[in-house]
Amino acid sequence: MSEKIYGAMDRRNLLKVLGLSAAAIGGSSALSGCSGLQGAGNATGSGVLKIGFVSPQTGPLASFATADNFVVEKVQEALRNGFMAGGSNRKIEIIVKDTQSSATRASSVTKELITQDQVDFIVGSGTPGTTNPVSDQCEAAGVPNVSTITPWEAWFHGRGGKPGEGFKYTTTFFFGMQEFADCFTPMWERIGASNRNVAALWPDDSDANAFRAGLTPLAAAKGFKMIDGGAYQNGASDFSSSIAKFKAENAEIFTCTPIPPDFQTFWKQAAQQGYRPKLATVAKVMLFPSEAEALGNLTKNIACAVWWSPSHPYTSSLDGTTARQLSDGFTEKSGKQWTQALGSVYSLFEVAVDSFKNASDPKDKEDVADKLRNLKTTGMSGPLDFTTGPQPGIALLRPVGGQWRPGTKFPWDITVVDNTPNKDIPIGAELGSTSA
Known part of the structure; x- marks a missing residue:
């Protein structure tokens, strides 16, 4: 199963709660192949905000997603105590979908996130083959969305964006020609x-x-x-x-x-x-x-x-982690070299969290989308201003x-x-x- 769920009750804890052994339900298709639990047993209520994350973790574009799972774990760690939004403490659950470097699959897994997982927000990264179909599905379904690592012209004009108007639910940050x-x-x-x-x-x-x-x-x-x-x-x-x-x-x-x-x-x-x-x-x-x-x-x-490196003078808006610390942490845990996508993917979640925080009701997709389009924030990617870009809803990196x-x-x-x-x-x- 090309899906990972972070922040949900894991299999072992679920079995403890149910009083069952692994052997008793070892063949359950509801659990097999996932790193978390979807559906029954997942204590997802009004206090949990679900973010879907779509990226090319396998296939010819997989290099764009090398650090994705590490970033998701760091975001979950930074938000382990939740955050205040809409007058109450909220927890985050992140559901990761792999496009397998296919635009068609990017579209289909986004539909799954919307219709089956019923996420509150979707983020996407890694060339127009990922970001454009993801954003198209979000715009059609009215789900707030931010994407990155796609030239803004390819994202905006490639999706038929109207100059001066932009989109209602979908935004992006990166740079252009x-x-x-x-x-x-x-x-x-x-x-x-x-x-x-x-x-x-x-x-x-x-x-x-x-x-x-x-x-x-x-x-x-x-x-x-x-x-x-x-x-x-x-x-x-x-x-x-x-x-x-x-x-x-x-x-x-x-x-x-x-x-x-x-x-x-x-x-x-x-x-x-x-x-x-x-x-x-x-x-x-x-x-x-x-x-x-x-x-x-x-x-x-x-x-x-x-657009991002360990020497960039930027810090996390979630917990103050520096660019250097994020980079070193990735290398220490994975044994691999830092990649530029570390900073951008991290900022996808910073943007989502800030949009939730600014909304009166973080479960109201219309409210969250409005706050997203008008967001000004500073974090791991430096300053991001979605109000002054080349088109509405676009923030530029330099x-x-x-x-x-x-x-x-x-x-x-x-x-x-x-x-x-x-x-x-x-x-x-x-x-x-x-x-x-």
Whole structure:
């Protein structure tokens, strides 16, 4: 069962309460395969607020969800004593659903959360293939929702958002094409390329189409020319034609928005075919250590947007945990390296809790959705203001430029090399060439 429930009565305690042995009901389908209890025996009443969490924990987008279960446990720990909302103490139950990296499944598990689990709020993370179908289901059903790690244009325009109006129940926080341009172009300017041609590897999907339409004119305004390698289908295995085009145009700067497996294939083929740009600034990929390790030496100095790191000067609004403490806690418990998603996913729950707290009745979805759309808060992701974004219900982050460098404790680390968009973030090293 691809569902985990946090905050509910677990199997062992339920059996104790019922006075039954495990053998007596060992075959019960109501309990098997879950880390908590759904339905009967779960003391969920007016004092319990249920949050559904949808993310791609398996499949080609699984790197986006590496830290998800750890974050959920940390949120449950921070809220173990509950919080005041609507005049009484409330407890949180979190139900986690895995999309298996499928947009269709993202939609179906969201329906389950709404109709079967009857959640009060839904959060989602990890590219438009997750966030858009989740938000669509929430908007249709009137369930408050916040999402992250999707360019806002892909989320807003990809769902048919009306400019100036937005959505009633669904919101997002991340950044968009202007922020990508503000992050990438300072590095493009500094790398010393012989021309201003930028190779762009963009598939035919909602993420890449947002970049194709949005980043191209922003780059042109800075004097850069996008060399589009062609709108290929996700899952492609041969990028020779795109590589040949980039080489013919002598595009010494490179950018892209593929799914992670496709970038791995492209980058290896590019090296084999003699295409090594001076600077690669990538989006949607190379955000997580597992991808860096998979490329080995080809990882060095690949640049990406860094929206959260242990060195960000932000703290939890739930219990005061710092970014560094959250990062170190994840590594200590999992043995794995921190990922940028740690901060964003944590903030999903901060936003949900603040929306509950601000509502007169946290069980009133209309009230909670209104407070969500008008929320101003500060937490693990820094300041989030859903009232002044590019569209109603959108809060913007300000990413800085980072590059992958050989690490000490782990094979590769992201180091901030340009903080032009956000001077609050300290620089850790000088900008280097990807082809060095």
